[in-house]
Amino acid sequence: MGRKRYISLILVLGTLTALGPFSIDMYLPGFPAIAKDLDTDVAGVALSLSSFFIGLAAGQLLYGPLLDKFGRRKPLLFGLSFYIIASIGCAMATSLNALIILRIIQALGSCAAAVASMAMVRDLFPVKDNAKVFALLMLVVGASPMVAPAIGGYVTAGPGWQWVFVILACMAVVIMLGVVFVLPNSYKPDPNLSLKPKPIITGFMNVLKVPQFYTYTLTGAFAFSGLFAYVAGSPLVFMEVFGVNDKVYGWIFAGLSVGFIGSSQVNTLLLRRFTSEQIVKVSLPAQAIVGILFLTGSVLGVLGFWGTIVMIFLFLSCLGMTNPNAAALTLAPFSKNAGTASSLFGALQLGIGALISTSVSLFDSLSAVPLAAVMCITAVIAYLVFLISTRINRGKFTGVTGDSVVAGH
Template sequence: MTRKKHFFLVLILGTLTALGPFSIDMYLPGFPAMAKYLHTDVPGVALSLSGFFIGLAAGQLLYGPLLDKYGRKKPLYIGLCVYIVASVCCALAQSLEMLIAVRFIQAIGSCAAAVASMAMVRDLFPVNENAKIFALLMLVVGTSPMIAPTVGGYVTAGPGWQWVFIILAIMAALILLAVALVLPSSYVPDKTISLRPKPIITGFLTVFKNPQFYTYTFTGSFAFAGLFAYVSGSPQVFMEIYHLDDKTYGWIFAGLSVALIGASQLNSLVLRKFTSEQIIRVTLSVQSIVSIVFAMGAYAGVFDLAGTIVMLFLFLACVGFINPNAIALTLAPFSKNAGTASSLFGAIQLGIGSLVTVTMSEFKAHSTVPLAIVMCITALLAFGLHFISVRVNRGKFVSVDDATAVAAVH
């Protein structure tokens, strides 16, 4: 594979992966304006974010078997078209209930992109390079929290929050064009796969019973869930508690994303000397310590705006190390059914994230304590689950650095 081809493959797969995050981050600065327009409050608007996450989780399970049976591109075309139509409907929403409903449908469309991109990494690149490729995808995804909230803030302050969704529809149309013209067909469809409920459920159960799958899926999901808490809780923390305007909030959100994207890229360098398993083990410990300090400090009232930003920065940096390694370790044992495995991983991760966002929307306290406590709980769960499962299942895991061993599993 030439460098040019490698670059464009990573870029397109990255934009597919980034579609969901852009759909989240770009409309966050518009929460107060949307609340006013829809006659509700900011926590009420946050329920549309929960609806989006629930749609992502449900859609993951839908697309996994479709991607394995019909190939990667056909289901992807359908998903992107659904996303474009739903985005326009979001711009036309006249009530909170309508917004929540069409955000759910928008998520169903966007998750085709996320599932397909993960499966295609497994299809197109050697297994021992997957963690590095996922880190590169995070480099593209990292443009979302750096650019999207800032753009969303200016769009909201200018033509209005409705135009955020029009811009998202245009982005999806451009991605659809790139997929059709540039992205190769990476997988031979398996027509023997049945779409009847029983075989689908059996396929998911087969994947789920793999010790490596459930260990790193739940470890990665709970470690990542703190990010969901931050995303859903940050508009209230920065704009209502610290009284920042939508533009300033966008810039702070962009600045904090440097932690996530910077750590994911540093991870590629660290992988030259350490394994994915070693990186996860150390980073989970650091994330737990950071979250405990944040929770205790928030409860004691010792953190001002600057202190809160520092703690969030450290926490997000840990997520940047954990996530690409967790994905690579989760998918390492699978090749033929990588679509099913990636969709189940995504469903579990987003399902846990949905619960976290719903939980955050229920808190009415005018402080950073709820955010800090939820982030602490998710980090400790990730650490505890990893600690226990690795010891119970010792010797049953496949290393992503051993491509031969991975192939032998099949």
């Protein structure tokens, strides 16, 4: 594969992966303005974020079998079209309930991009290079938390939060053009694959039975849910507790994302000398330790504004190491059913993330303690799942270079 072709594939796959994060990050600074216009509070608006996560999780299970039966392109273009329509609907929402429902529909569209991009990494690149490719995708995805909140802050302060969703719709149109003109249909459709409930469920169960899959899926899901908690809780912590305005919050969010994105690129360099398994063994306990320190400091009231920023930065830095390696290790055993495996991985990750983000909204406390507590608990659970499962299933993993497993339907 030529370098130019390689870069163009990474860019399009990266923008597909980034569509969901942009849909989340760009409207965060508008929470207070949305709450005012829709006659609710910031915690109420946060439910529209949780509903988006729920829509993403549900949609993952829908698109996996479709991507394996019809190939990658047709379901992907259908999902992007769905996303565009829902985004315009969000811009026209006049009540919180309408926004919550439309965000679920928008998520159902955007998750086609997320599932397809993961499956196509498995299709287009050697399995031993998957962790590096996922880290490169993180670099493109990194534009979201670095750019989206800042744009969202200025758009909200200018023409209004509704225009955030108009911009998202326009982005989806551009991404759709990239899919049509750059991405190959990387997977031959399987006409024999049934879309009836029983064989679909059987296919998911066969994937779920693979020890390497459920170990790194659950580990990665709980580790990554700390990011969901941060996204859901940070508007309240920074704009309500520490009193920054929407523009400053956008820049804080962008600055903190440097930890997540930067460490994912350091991970690419580390993969030249270490395996994904070795890196995860270090990044997971480090993330748990940072979570414990964050919670302790928040409870004792010794962190303050800058201490909170430092703790979140370190937490996201650890996660930037864990996430691409967990994703690569999760999908490594699969070839023929990569679509089904990636959709189940995404559904579990997003489902757990949705529950975690909702739990942050349930705390009635004007402090950083709820956010710190949830981030700490998720990191500790991730590490415990990893320790227990790898010990029980010792010798059953293929790493990222072993033979592929075909999970039959």
